[in-house]
Amino acid sequence: MRIGGLARVTGVSVRALRHYEQAELISCERAANGYRLYAPATAVRVRNIRALVGAGLTLDDVRVFLPCLDGDVTASPPTARTLGVALRRLAVMDERIAAQVAVRDRLAAALAEATGGPVRIRPVA
Secondary structure, three states, X not given: OEHHHHHHHHOOOHHHHHHHHHOOOOOOEEOOOOOEEOOOOHHHHHXXXXXXXXXXXXXXXHHHHHHHOOOOOOOOOOOHHHHHHHHHXXXXXXXXXXXXXHHHHHHHHHHHHHHOOOOOOOOXX
């Protein structure tokens, strides 16, 4: 399957597929004309990469999951290494959220001081 076909069946851009290849998460053969040719099973791997990235992992984090990317990654039993990666990524996200909340609170306080009253913070939907 050529790169455009893989992009269509997985819903991933051609650019992202090249990025995954550069990160050595997927591989391909080259046709005589230089076109990338992917095995049909690569679609499963790409979907798993997308699921892990969608859950907040980086491509470097995803590399730890290589042994199970060709199957049902969510059904594979976690290893100490994969759990460690996920827990570290969660801690990073928590730190970023806390930093953003602190910035929001400072802005709300500055607005309250400037307007002479409390500022209503609406939750983002």
